[in-house]
Amino acid sequence: MKAMVLHAPADVGERPLRAEEIPRPDPGPHEILVRVEVCGVCRTDLHVVEGDLPPQRPATVPGHEIVGTVAAVGDAVRTVVAGQRVGVPWLRRTCGRCEMCVAGRENLCDRKAFTGYTENGGYAEYAIGEEGFVFQLPDGPAAPLAPFLCAGIIGYRALRLAAPRPGGRLGFFGFGGSAHLTLQLAAKLGYETVAYSRNPSHLALAERLGATATVATPRRPTDRPSPSLDGAIVFSPAGETVVEALSELRKGGTVAVAAIHLSPIPSIDYDRLLFGERRLTSVESNTREDAREFLELATRLHLESAVSVRPLAAANEALADLKAGRVVGAAVLDVRAAA
Numbered sequence: 001m002k003a004m005v006l007h008a009p010a011d012v013g014e015r016p017l018r019a020e021e022i023p024r025p026d027p028g029p030h031e032i033l034v035r036v037e038v039c040g041v042c043r044t045d046l047h048v049v050e051g052d053l054p055p056q057r058p059a060t061v062p063g064h065e066i067v068g069t070v071a072a073v074g075d076a077v078r079t080v081v082a083g084q085r086v087g088v089p090w091l092r093r094t095c096g097r098c099e100m101c102v103a104g105r106e107n108l109c110d111r112k113a114f115t116g117y118t119e120n121g122g123y124a125e126y127a128i129g130e131e132g133f134v135f136q137l138p139d140g141p142a143a144p145l146a147p148f149l150c151a152g153i154i155g156y157r158a159l160r161l162a163a164p165r166p167g168g169r170l171g172f173f174g175f176g177g178s179a180h181l182t183l184q185l186a187a188k189l190g191y192e193t194v195a196y197s198r199n200p201s202h203l204a205l206a207e208r209l210g211a212t213a214t215v216a217t218p219r220r221p222t223d224r225p226s227p228s229l230d231g232a233i234v235f236s237p238a239g240e241t242v243v244e245a246l247s248e249l250r251k252g253g254t255v256a257v258a259a260i261h262l263s264p265i266p267s268i269d270y271d272r273l274l275f276g277e278r279r280l281t282s283v284e285s286n287t288r289e290d291a292r293e294f295l296e297l298a299t300r301l302h303l304e305s306a307v308s309v310r311p312l313a314a315a316n317e318a319l320a321d322l323k324a325g326r327v328v329g330a331a332v333l334d335v336r337a338a339a
Contacts, residue, residue: 003124004315006060009051012323015316016049017062017123025120025128029076032129034088038309039122040065040146041318041331042177043237044090044260048117049319052261056118062315063122063333064090064115065149066129067142077131085137087295088129089149091285092119107157107285114285123315125335135291144305147177147330148298155182155233156294158258158283164230166190169212171229173245174236175202176322177330178258181303182233184209185294188301194229196244201328205306217244233258239265242280243273251276258283305330311337 001024010016027033045062047053066088070080080086094101094109101109115121119128137145155178162170169192172179183193187210194213195206203214232245232255242265245255257280268274297303306329310318318331 001125002312003061003120004312006049006062007058009049009055012046012049012316012319017316017319019313022061022124024126027072027074027077027128029074030131031074032070032077032080032086032131032134033072034066034068034086034127034129034134035071036066036068036122036125036127036335037142038067038146039063039333039335040149040151040177041315041322041327041333042090042150043322044150045116046319046322047237047261053117057120060117061120061122061124061127062116063124063127064088064117065146065151065332066115066122066127067137067145067149068122068127071126074131079131080134080136085139086129087135087137087145087149088115088122088127089133089135089153089286089291090114090116091133091288091291093130093133104287104289107287107290112285122335123312123333133288135295137295138299143307143309143332143334146332147181147305147307148295148303151176151178151330152181152298152303153286153291153294154178154258154283155235156185156297157286157290158182158233158256159186161281161283162231162233162254162256163191164253168192168230169194169228171196171232171245171248172206173217173232173234173241175199175206176235176327179233179235180205180209180306180329181298183211184303185297185301187211199325202325205328209304229253232256235259237262239263243268246273246278246280249273249278251278254279254281256281256283307332309334
């Protein structure tokens with residue numbers, strides 16, 4: 001099968017993903033073989049390709065926002081059948097036995113595995129998912145569904161952590177694939193929404209999707225009014241953005257950092273930025289319940305994905321565009337074009 005394979009992490013400008021023919025995987029007893037239709041291009045893929053996340057395999061097929069159809073199932077699989085439309089997300093499996101898993105916090109399992117990182121992912125014609133960690137998806141165009149499988153799910157978990165009282169004011173720092181879905185969801189749930197970005201195209205998308213307000217960053221301290229946010233989510237991988245978000249946060253509010261990798265956070269003025277029972281929390285992966293809840297809400301509330309579709313062979317270029325801020329909304333690879 002055709003795949004884009006990473007043999008050694010490198011700057012995306014060096015085009016580290018190679019187009020190769022590799023063997024099609026066979027599903028184990030509890031696994032599902034998925035014929036990939038499309039796969040989203042997530043910032044986590046960029047961290048994998050450039051080595052911000054330490055390599056876990058001698059060669060890796062990235063990609064974890066997979067939309068496809070079930071091609072075959074293992075002997076023990078009972079929940080899906082061949083031909084069904086499914087999605088395969090970032091969380092590949094957990095141990096199910098540790099303290100965190102038993103407590104319903106499987107996203108913190110120390111033995112969890114990840115699609116497109118510890119296991120091969122969806123930048124290929126076929127991918128493997130684990131029963132219980134693969135989700136049925138509706139029929140219709142495939143590309144708009146891809147960002148739901150990570151950007152949407154992680155944004156939903158971050159929203160749950162940062163959400164203030166009903167009707168409160170939420171800030172979104174860095175307006176890419178995850179933020180453009182999470183802002184829509186927050187607005188439909190009754191929150192005021194403010195998008196912060198240095199990219200005018202991203203702010204224009206936020207306005208089109210119904211943001212209450214948009215703010216061009218960075219702002220000089222003299223241009224910044226009194227803190228007005230009741231909660232905030234940081235999607236940018238830049239540590240200084242966390243300080244920026246805290247500076248906009250009112251007392252009692254929470255900043256949730258929805259980034260798997262973050263550059264160092266500059267020193268924080270405790271008296272000004274954290275005192276007043278402000279909270280700063282990270283977001284790690286997601287639970288299956290997060291995925292089920294978000295996918296149900298996305299369908300019921302008609303969330304809109306803004307996507308640009310590229311062929312599988314353009315994976316390096318898509319990642320370079322993502323890194324440079326040239327992607328408005330989310331980029332998606334059409335794997336069927338490789339067939």
